[in-house]
Amino acid sequence: MQQTGHVLWKCLVGGAKKWKQGSLEKTILINNQPVTLSATMVERKEDYYLIEFNWSAEHLHFADILHAAGSLPLPPYLNRQVEEEDKTRYQTIYARHDGSVAAPTAGLHFTQQLLQQLQQKNIQQHFVTLHVGAGTFKPVKAAVMQEHEMHAEFIEIQAAFISQLIQQLQSGQPVIAVGTTSLRTIESLYWIGVNIGQQQQQQTAVTVNLSQWDAYELPQNIPATEALTTLLHWMQEQKTEILFAKxxxxxxxxxxxxxxxxxxxxFHQPQSTLLLLVAAIIGNDWRTVYQYALEHEFRFLSYGDGSLLWKKE
Structure with missing residues (x-):
C-alpha cells in the first residue's frame, strides 16, 4: 500500500473475458491534479489475476491512488452503484485499520448505543484486528470438503487480549465471537498455542502460522487455558506484545x-465454507435454522439479518 509509482497485485477481475490484451487507463484527480492510472494483466491464475498498476505521479503511494480511483467494494449481488451512506453503513463502527477486502459483516449490526447497552449488562467487549482476505468469497467447488483449499487470512492480536481470554475461560463466562472471521481467529489462537507447545517439546523451530488441517492433526486433548498460556508465555519470551500470524x-x-x-x-449462502462453519457449531440443526430463515423471508449475506448461534453440546 505504501509503494510508489507501480505495484503488482493479485486481483479479482469482473468481466475479465472482455479484457483481451494491453493496458487499461483511467485519469483521476488528486489534489486537483490529473493522474494517469494504468492496469496491465500480467498473468491469469485459477483463482485470481496478476495485475500491474502504474501511475504518472510517482511520488504518490498506492493507498492514495486507491482512495482516489476506487470505490467501496459492495457485494456484487446488491446489483447497484455505491451510495454515499454506504461509506458508513457498510463499515463496522469499531474499524480502525486498512487491510481487509470486505467488511466483517456480522459487526454491521452493532451501534454505539447497542455496545453501551451490552456494557450495562456487564458483557465485556474485546477487539482484535482482522484482515479479511479475498478467499472469503471463494465457493466450495470440490466434490468433497477435503479437496477444497481453504483461504488464509492474517490476524493481529494483542497479548492483553489473550490474557483477557484466559480470565474469561477461567471464570466460566461464555465467549461469543462476532463474525466467522473473529471465531476463526480466536480458535486459531488455541491451535497456535498447541502447536508452539508441541514444537517446544520436539525442540524444533517455532512457527505460528497454521495450515488448513492443523486443527485436526495436532493433539486434541490440551485444555484451552493451557494452550493460550503457552502462547502468552512464548510471546513474553519473544518480548512482543503483538502476535502477527496467518x-x-x-x-x-x-x-x-x-x-x-x-x-x-x-445467514450464508450454500456451498460456502461459512455454512460449513455454522454446521460445525450447531450440528444438523443448521438445516432447521436455515429452513426457518427461508420460510420467514430473512435477508441473507452482507446486508442481511443476524443470528446468535450456540455451540451444540
Whole structure:
C-alpha cells in the first residue's frame, strides 16, 4: 500500500473475458491534479489475476491512488452503484485499520448505543484486528470438503487480549465471537498455542502460522487455558506484545469449538465454507435454522439479518 509509482497485485477481475490484451487507463484527480492510472494483466491464475498498476505521479503511494480511483467494494449481488451512506453503513463502527477486502459483516449490526447497552449488562467487549482476505468469497467447488483449499487470512492480536481470554475461560463466562472471521481467529489462537507447545517439546523451530488441517492433526486433548498460556508465555519470551500470524484452518463438521461457545453471524449462502462453519457449531440443526430463515423471508449475506448461534453440546 505504501509503494510508489507501480505495484503488482493479485486481483479479482469482473468481466475479465472482455479484457483481451494491453493496458487499461483511467485519469483521476488528486489534489486537483490529473493522474494517469494504468492496469496491465500480467498473468491469469485459477483463482485470481496478476495485475500491474502504474501511475504518472510517482511520488504518490498506492493507498492514495486507491482512495482516489476506487470505490467501496459492495457485494456484487446488491446489483447497484455505491451510495454515499454506504461509506458508513457498510463499515463496522469499531474499524480502525486498512487491510481487509470486505467488511466483517456480522459487526454491521452493532451501534454505539447497542455496545453501551451490552456494557450495562456487564458483557465485556474485546477487539482484535482482522484482515479479511479475498478467499472469503471463494465457493466450495470440490466434490468433497477435503479437496477444497481453504483461504488464509492474517490476524493481529494483542497479548492483553489473550490474557483477557484466559480470565474469561477461567471464570466460566461464555465467549461469543462476532463474525466467522473473529471465531476463526480466536480458535486459531488455541491451535497456535498447541502447536508452539508441541514444537517446544520436539525442540524444533517455532512457527505460528497454521495450515488448513492443523486443527485436526495436532493433539486434541490440551485444555484451552493451557494452550493460550503457552502462547502468552512464548510471546513474553519473544518480548512482543503483538502476535502477527496467518491462519488457514477450516472449521467444518467434525470440528469442536475450543474457546468460543457462541457466534453472532449473518445467514450464508450454500456451498460456502461459512455454512460449513455454522454446521460445525450447531450440528444438523443448521438445516432447521436455515429452513426457518427461508420460510420467514430473512435477508441473507452482507446486508442481511443476524443470528446468535450456540455451540451444540
Amino acid at each position: 491462519t488457514q484452518i477450516i472449521i467444518a463438521p467434525g470440528y469442536s469449538l475450543r474457546i468460543a461457545q457462541g457466534l453472532v453471524t449473518n
